[in-house]
Amino acid sequence: MDTIQLTIDNKPVVVKKGITILDAASSVGIHIPTLCHMKLDDLNIENRPGGCRICVVEVEGRRNLAPACCTEVADGMVINSHSIRVINARQTVLELILSDHPADCLICAKSGKCELQDMAHHLGIREIHYKGEQSTYREDTSPAIIRDVDKCIMCRRCEMMCNEVQTVGVLSAINRGFNAVVSPAFEMNLDHSVCTYCGQCVAVCPTGALTEVDQTAQVVRALSDPTKTVVVQTAPAVRAALGEEFDMEPGTLVTGKLAASLRRLGFNYVFDTDFAADLTIMEEGTEMLNRLSRFLEGDKNVKLPILTSCCPAWVKFFEHQFPQLNDIPSTARSPQQMFGSIAKTYFAEKMGIDREDLVVVSIMPCVAKKYECGRDEFKVNENPDVDYAITTRELAGLIKLANIDFNKLPNEDFDLPLGESTGAGVIFGTTGGVIEAAVRTAYELYTKKPLQKLDFHELRGMEGIRHATIDFAGFPLKIGIAHGLGNARKLLEKIESGESEFHAIEIMSCPGGCIGGGGQPYHHGNAEILKKRQMALYQEDSNKTIRKSHENPYIIQLYEEFLGKPMSEKAHHLLHTEYFDRT
Amino acid sequence: MPKIKLADNTIKVIKDVCAEYNNSEGELINVLHKVQHKLGYLPAEVQEVIAKELKTSVAKVYGVVTFYSFFSMVPKGEFPISICMGTACYVRGAEQVLNEFKRQLKVEVGESTGDGMFSLNCLRCLGACGLSPVVMVGEKVYGRVAPTQVKQIITDYRDGCGSSDSSKTA
Numbered sequence: 001m002d003t004i005q006l007t008i009d010n011k012p013v014v015v016k017k018g019i020t021i022l023d024a025a026s027s028v029g030i031h032i033p034t035l036c037h038m039k040l041d042d043l044n045i046e047n048r049p050g051g052c053r054i055c056v057v058e059v060e061g062r063r064n065l066a067p068a069c070c071t072e073v074a075d076g077m078v079i080n081s082h083s084i085r086v087i088n089a090r091q092t093v094l095e096l097i098l099s100d101h102p103a104d105c106l107i108c109a110k111s112g113k114c115e116l117q118d119m120a121h122h123l124g125i126r127e128i129h130y131k132g133e134q135s136t137y138r139e140d141t142s143p144a145i146i147r148d149v150d151k152c153i154m155c156r157r158c159e160m161m162c163n164e165v166q167t168v169g170v171l172s173a174i175n176r177g178f179n180a181v182v183s184p185a186f187e188m189n190l191d192h193s194v195c196t197y198c199g200q201c202v203a204v205c206p207t208g209a210l211t212e213v214d215q216t217a218q219v220v221r222a223l224s225d226p227t228k229t230v231v232v233q234t235a236p237a238v239r240a241a242l243g244e245e246f247d248m249e250p251g252t253l254v255t256g257k258l259a260a261s262l263r264r265l266g267f268n269y270v271f272d273t274d275f276a277a278d279l280t281i282m283e284e285g286t287e288m289l290n291r292l293s294r295f296l297e298g299d300k301n302v303k304l305p306i307l308t309s310c311c312p313a314w315v316k317f318f319e320h321q322f323p324q325l326n327d328i329p330s331t332a333r334s335p336q337q338m339f340g341s342i343a344k345t346y347f348a349e350k351m352g353i354d355r356e357d358l359v360v361v362s363i364m365p366c367v368a369k370k371y372e373c374g375r376d377e378f379k380v381n382e383n384p385d386v387d388y389a390i391t392t393r394e395l396a397g398l399i400k401l402a403n404i405d406f407n408k409l410p411n412e413d414f415d416l417p418l419g420e421s422t423g424a425g426v427i428f429g430t431t432g433g434v435i436e437a438a439v440r441t442a443y444e445l446y447t448k449k450p451l452q453k454l455d456f457h458e459l460r461g462m463e464g465i466r467h468a469t470i471d472f473a474g475f476p477l478k479i480g481i482a483h484g485l486g487n488a489r490k491l492l493e494k495i496e497s498g499e500s501e502f503h504a505i506e507i508m509s510c511p512g513g514c515i516g517g518g519g520q521p522y523h524h525g526n527a528e529i530l531k532k533r534q535m536a537l538y539q540e541d542s543n544k545t546i547r548k549s550h551e552n553p554y555i556i557q558l559y560e561e562f563l564g565k566p567m568s569e570k571a572h573h574l575l576h577t578e579y580f581d582r583t
Numbered sequence: 584m585p586k587i588k589l590a591d592n593t594i595k596v597i598k599d600v601c602a603e604y605n606n607s608e609g610e611l612i613n614v615l616h617k618v619q620h621k622l623g624y625l626p627a628e629v630q631e632v633i634a635k636e637l638k639t640s641v642a643k644v645y646g647v648v649t650f651y652s653f654f655s656m657v658p659k660g661e662f663p664i665s666i667c668m669g670t671a672c673y674v675r676g677a678e679q680v681l682n683e684f685k686r687q688l689k690v691e692v693g694e695s696t697g698d699g700m701f702s703l704n705c706l707r708c709l710g711a712c713g714l715s716p717v718v719m720v721g722e723k724v725y726g727r728v729a730p731t732q733v734k735q736i737i738t739d740y741r742d743g744c745g746s747s748d749s750s751k752t753a
Contacts, residue, residue, distance in 0.1 A: 168640075169639070169641070169643065170642055171642060172640065172643050172646035173646050174642075174650070175649045176652075185630070185642040186627050
C-alpha cells in the first residue's frame with residue numbers, strides 16, 4: 001500500500017495515498033470542523049460537496065486555503081488546521097451563512113441539536129457583520145415532514161440521501177445563486193411528489209430546515225382528556241436509542257425505563273409493538289409458507305419472492321416506482337398497523353371501550369409511520385387504527401416536558417396482553433431482523449421440528465445487500481436482504497428482469513433498518529451509533545426466554561380467543577392490506 | 584406529479600434526441616439544449632420524458648433547467664426580445680430600456696405576452712459593446728437603444744413590419 005508523509009499542526013503523519021486532509025487529520029486525532037460534510041463509514045454514504053468551506057486549512061506553499069474534506073493529501077504537505085488565517089476564514093464563512101439564516105434558535109425545533117448552532121458556538125461567533133437580504137420561501141408541510149427552506153444552508157446532504165442512497169429522486173437544488181433552494185421538481189409540495197417519507201433527509205439535515213411533523217401537543221391533549229383511554233405501543237428500535245437523548249451511551253437498552261416513563265406520562269396501557277411484530281410473523285410467515293408450498297407443488301402462478309411489508313416508506317416506494325410488482329410483497333400490514341387494528345377491536349371489546357374513546361399512540365423510530373397511520377385503508381368510519389405516531393425524539397421531548405428524570409426511573413414491564421413479546425419481535429428493529437424472526441417461525445412450522453440454534457448470523461450485518469441460504473429440511477430457502485431504498489431498487493430490478501433467485505426478501509428503507517430511522521436521535525454522521533443500537537437489539541433478543549413469535553403465549557391466546565388461525569378471514573380483514581398504483 | 588399529456592410525435596422528438604445522446608445522464612445539458620431548440624421551450628411534461636429516458640430524477644432535470652437562464656419553461660413569444668445586461672450595456676442604461684419593455688408589454692423577465700407575440704429575457708454580452716445598450720428581437724440586433732425607442736420597436740412588430748425592416752439592423 002502506498003503511504004505518504006505529511007505534517008499536520010507540527011505532527012508528523014503517515015497515511016494512505018489518496019485520502020483527504022480531513023481523514024488524515026482525524027487519523028491522528030486532529031478534529032477539523034465541518035458543516036456540509038458527512039460520512040457514514042461501513043454504509044458507503046458520504047456527502048462532500050465542498051460547499052460550505054468551514055473545513056478550510058492552510059497548506060504551506062499553496063496560495064489559497066484548502067477545503068480539507070475534498071483536498072487529497074500529498075507527500076510532504078505541511079498543514080496548519082487552525083492558523084489565524086484559517087480561523088478568520090471560518091468565522092467569515094459562518095457569519096455569511098448566518099447572515100441569511102433566521103435567528104430564531106430559541107424556538108427552533110432543532111435547537112440544541114443543530115449543527116449550525118453548534119458551529120456558531122464552536123467558532124465563538126458573537127456578532128454578524130454582514131447585513132443584507134434574507135431569502136424567504138414558503139413552508140411545505142406534508143403528513144410527515146416539514147420543509148422550512150429558510151433554514152437550509154445548502155449542504156446538500158438531503159439531496160445526496162434522497163438521490164444517491166435512496167434513489168427516490170425527490171429533492172434537488174434548483175435555481176441559482178441567492179435564489180437556490182433544495183426542492184422537489186417544479187417546486188411542488190412534498191405530498192404531491194414521490195417522496196416516501198423515509199425521513200433520511202431529516203436524519204441528516206444539520207439545521208431545522210427538515211423536521212418531522214410534531215404531534216406531541218395532540219398526544220398531551222389526548223392524555224389529559226378524561227373521556228379517553230389512551231394506549232401506547234413502542235417500536236423495537238426505540239428502546240435501543242432513546243437513552244441517547246438522556247446522555248446515555250449509544251446502544252444502551254432502556255426498555256424498562258421506557259415502559260416506566262410512558263406510565264408516568266399517563267398512558268392508561270403501556271404496550272409493545274414487539275407484540276404486533278410477533279403477530280406479523282404469524283401472518284407473514286404463514287403467507288410465505290403458503291406461497292412456498294404452492295411453488296413446491298408446481299404452481300407456476302405463485303408470486304415469489306415474497307417481500308416483507310413492514311416498512312411504510314418501502315411500501316410507498318414500490319407503489320410509486322414499481323407498481324407492476326404490487327402483488328409480490330406480503331399483504332401483511334406493518335406491526336404498527338396490526339397493533340392499532342387489534343387494539344381497536346380485540347382489546348377494546350375485551351375492555352368494553354368504544355372505538356371512539358380509545359386513542360392509540362405509537363412511538364416510532366420513523367417519520368413515515370405518521371403518514372402510514374393516516375392512510376385511508378387503516379381507518380374505520382374515519383377513525384384511524386393508530387391515532388398518532390410520534391418519533392423517538394418527540395417522546396424524549398415529552399418526557400422532558402413532564403419533568404421526568406428518565407435516568408433515575410426504575411425498570412418496569414409492559415402491560416398485558418399486548419405488551420408481551422419474544423426475542424423475534426425485538427430484532428424487527430434492525431436490518432436482517434424481520435427475516436430472521438420469520439425464519440425462526442417458518443422453519444418450525446414447515447419442518448415441525450424445533451430449531452437447533454436460533455441465531456442466524458448469516459442474516460446479520462450492515463452490508464447494504466446480503467443473501468443467505470437456509471436449509472429448510474432439505475429445501476434450500478434463498479433469502480435476500482436490502483436496507484436503503486437504493487439497494488432495494490437493485491433487488492427489484494432483478495425481480496423484474498427474472499434474474500432474482502430469492503424466495504424471500506426483507507427490505508427496510510433506512511440504512512441499518514429502523515435503528516437508523518428518520519425519527520431516531522440524530523447520529524450526526526456517526527455510523528458507530530447505528531452499530532451499537534443494532535448490537536443492543538440482538539442482546540435484548542438473546543436475553544429473552546421466548547425467542548420465537550409462535551411461542552408468544554398472548555399471540556396464541558389472541559388466535560384462540562379472536563382470530564382463529566393465521567390468514568383466517570378475520571385475520572385477513574384486520575391484519576392484511578392492499579397496495580395501490582401511485583404513478 | 585402532472586400526468587404526461589404530450590402529443591405522441593412530440594414525445595418521439597424528445598426520445599429521439601435522448602437516443603442521439605445514448606440516453607446518457609451525463610448528456611443532460613446537451614439533451615435539454617437540443618430539445619429546447621426543437622420545441623421552443625421545456626415544460627414540465629417534457630422534462631418528465633427526458634428524466635425517464637435518461638434514467639434520472641425529474642427533480643435533477645428541473646434543477647438544471649432552473650440553474651441555466653438559457654433554458655425556459657414558458658413558450659417563447661413569436662418575437663423573443665432579449666436585452667443585454669452585460670457591463671457595458673448596463674452602464675449605458677440597459678436597465679431603463681428593460682424597464683420600458685416591461686412597462687409596455689406588461690410582462691416580467693422570463694414571461695411572454697398573453698397573445699404569444701413577445702417574450703422578454705435578459706442575456707449577458709453579445710460582444711457588441713460598441714453598440715451598447717443592445718437589444719435583440721429574434722435574430723435581429725438593435726444598437727444604442729434608448730427607452731424612448733422601445734414603443735416604436737414594439738409597434739413595428741405589432742404592425743407586422745418589424746421583422747422585415749432591416750434599416751435598424753446594426
